Structures are given as C-alpha cells and as structure tokens.
Amino acid sequence: MSSAHLKTNLDQKLQDIYIHLGHHYTQYSKIGALNGLAGIALFQFYYEESFGLYSENSLNTVNFCIEKINEGQFSASYSNGLAGFGWLLNHLEEYSFVEKGEFSSILSSIDAQMKYYLQQYILQDNYDFFHGALGCIFYFLKRTDLTRRYEEQISLLFSKLPDLYKTIFDYDLCKLALSETIGGKLKKRLHLGPAHGISGIIAILGLAYDKNYFQEQSEQWLEKFTQLVLEAKMPPDSISAFPMWIDLETEERAFSSLSWCAGDTGIGAALLNTSTLLGKPMWDNPSSDILKKAAHRKDITQSMINGYGICHGYFGASRIFSKAYDTNPFHEFEEASSYWLQQGLDSLIITKESPMSILNGLAGAGLVMLDYQQEKISSWDECLLIS
Numbered sequence: 365m366s367s368a369h370l371k372t373n374l375d376q377k378l379q380d381i382y383i384h385l386g387h388h389y390t391q392y393s394k395i396g397a398l399n400g401l402a403g404i405a406l407f408q409f410y411y412e413e414s415f416g417l418y419s420e421n422s423l424n425t426v427n428f429c430i431e432k433i434n435e436g437q438f439s440a441s442y443s444n445g446l447a448g449f450g451w452l453l454n455h456l457e458e459y460s461f462v463e464k465g466e467f468s469s470i471l472s473s474i475d476a477q478m479k480y481y482l483q484q485y486i487l488q489d490n491y492d493f494f495h496g497a498l499g500c501i502f503y504f505l506k507r508t509d510l511t512r513r514y515e516e517q518i519s520l521l522f523s524k525l526p527d528l529y530k531t532i533f534d535y536d537l538c539k540l541a542l543s544e545t546i547g548g549k550l551k552k553r554l555h556l557g558p559a560h561g562i563s564g565i566i567a568i569l570g571l572a573y574d575k576n577y578f579q580e581q582s583e584q585w586l587e588k589f590t591q592l593v594l595e596a597k598m599p600p601d602s603i604s605a606f607p608m609w610i611d612l613e614t615e616e617r618a619f620s621s622l623s624w625c626a627g628d629t630g631i632g633a634a635l636l637n638t639s640t641l642l643g644k645p646m647w648d649n650p651s652s653d654i655l656k657k658a659a660h661r662k663d664i665t666q667s668m669i670n671g672y673g674i675c676h677g678y679f680g681a682s683r684i685f686s687k688a689y690d691t692n693p694f695h696e697f698e699e700a701s702s703y704w705l706q707q708g709l710d711s712l713i714i715t716k717e718s719p720m721s722i723l724n725g726l727a728g729a730g731l732v733m734l735d736y737q738q739e740k741i742s743s744w745d746e747c748l749l750i751s
Contacts, residue, residue: 389401398748441495498565508575532562552612554610563749590638634749
C-alpha cells in the first residue's frame, strides 16, 4: 500500500472509530483503563488533541464514569475499575490534557479507596496486574511526587517479595500462579507475561526504581526476577523465545505467541524498557534478541495471534515493535511494526458488536493508528507497561 493510500486509510478509520465510540460508549459499565470507559476516554482525548477538536466527547465519557462511581457501579481493579479510572485522571493532568488539579478532589477520594482495596488484594494474595495488587501499586506509583507520599502503600509490595520469590515454583505455596480447571483437573500455571505474570512485577519494580522508592531493593529484586525469566527461555530451535506459562506440577511449558499479555513481545518489551530505565546493558542485548526473533514470526500460525486487539492481536504487536524501534532502531523492528499495522487495518471492521476497549477493541487500535499516523511515540502506552 502506498504511503498516500495508507494515510487516507488511517484518517478514515480513525474518524470512524472516534464517531463510533462517541455514539456507543454508554453501552459500557466498566470504568477501568484497559477494559472499560477510561480507555475509551483516553483515545478520545488523544484524538481531539491531535486534530485540534474542541469537542466534549472525551469529558462526557469521564463524567459518565463519575456517574457510575456515584451509583456504586464499579470494581476496584486496574483493568476494569477504579484504579484504572484514577490512572486516567492522573495521566490527563500529567500530560496537560486538562489543567493541573482539575481532578484533585476525585483523585483524593480514589486514593483513600485504593489504599483500602490494595490491603484487601494483599490479604487475598492477589498480585495480578489486571485485577489485583500490582494494578493498585501502579496507580500509586503514577500518582507519586517528590514527597514519596505513597511509601506505605509501595512498601506493602516490597514486604511480600521475599516470600513471592522463594515460593514461585512451589505448587502449593506459589501466589503468582493462575489456577485453571482443564479437563476436570486443577492446573496451576506460572505466567511470564506482563498481564498476569512475572514481567508485570519487573515493570512495576522498574517504575518504583524510577520514582525513587526503595531503589537499592528495587534493583536487587529486578536482578532476581529478570534472571528468573531469562533462565526460563525455551530451547534455541523453539518457535518462541519463552513459554507462555510453566505448569508447576508437570513442568510442562506452552509455546508463547506474539501477544502483549503473555507472549514474547510483552516479555521482551518489559525487559527492554527496564534495561533502558536502569541503564543495564546486560539486559538490553537479550531483550533486543528476543524481539528480533519475534519480528521474524510473520506467519499467522507461528505468531499465534489473531484479531486486531492490543492484548493478543495485530495492533499490540505493531505497537511493541514501534516502541522497540524507537529505543533500538533495528530495521527488523520497523518492518515488523508496519507489517502488523497493515494486518490490523485489514482486519478492522466496525460493527455494532465491535469491542470498544483498549485491550481488545477500537480504542486500543485507534491509539496505535493515531501514533503511526502522527509519526510519534506518545505516552499513552504506559497504561500497558510498555513505556
């Protein structure tokens, strides 16, 4: 496709997404960043800023979220609920989409509630990024300032790291594994990706280091968890560099896809981002090699991704390779980003049933396309721990 044709196609699809979301966002009840209304609002704000639109669509979506909160219709989680909505409000202030302090009152209220919910997640041994403690910790890390006012909350994670690490491969004691019933039998599987696994811990510890929380401990634990991930690599002749999960009973390992949530691209992005943040060249080369191998998996059966969504689809792969190219300008990354963008464009058809979220839907696709069209790497992807 010629560059002129590609630009026209991007313009039209972005406009169609913006119009569709503006008409249908009230169908959503979840308010979170990745699987809810906050993600829809995020796309609307970025779209309106990019095209100089003076529209109330984005603020209408934010106000609709506030209505849901006032009605008590919300969960606490980052992906679906309050932590994700709070992250959005903080992001809008941080990047000057609204005036500083615009949401100070509601953010103070969210702070108080998230302190309670974080304690509950810790008591439940729920450390999931999407639906547990790591998502709450991420919210507090993004809310922090030079006063380190959330040290008590951040310390809750650090107090649990020795036990989490020590028991990570213990079938009975592991608190990071996901339990799934398959064929009538309970399986406990340790995931490596950022959504539900170890790469999520690595990304959060990198952010804690960057925000000046427990820096010495952060670096020590990053060394440990990064080494653990690198030691889990598949044999060199395997399709994927890493397994998607490790069965804690049988030690079975499943090939991973190019998905952000649980695959080579998500793991590689977490390692690359952290190595850049901490200035660790010994992690930079392995993470680049992981993504270089992933960049050559263009056959659909080998990539094991499908659909246009960010979580485990084409636009997610495109975004991660764009970000990798911005950090390490290897030709393979640029080529892979363009390839998967085109696959996403070819597969994106908007219907009444189209999902609208960042994770699997139109808002996420739109954010990736918008940056590609504008030829920049915006900071919105911090919501997925990519930046």
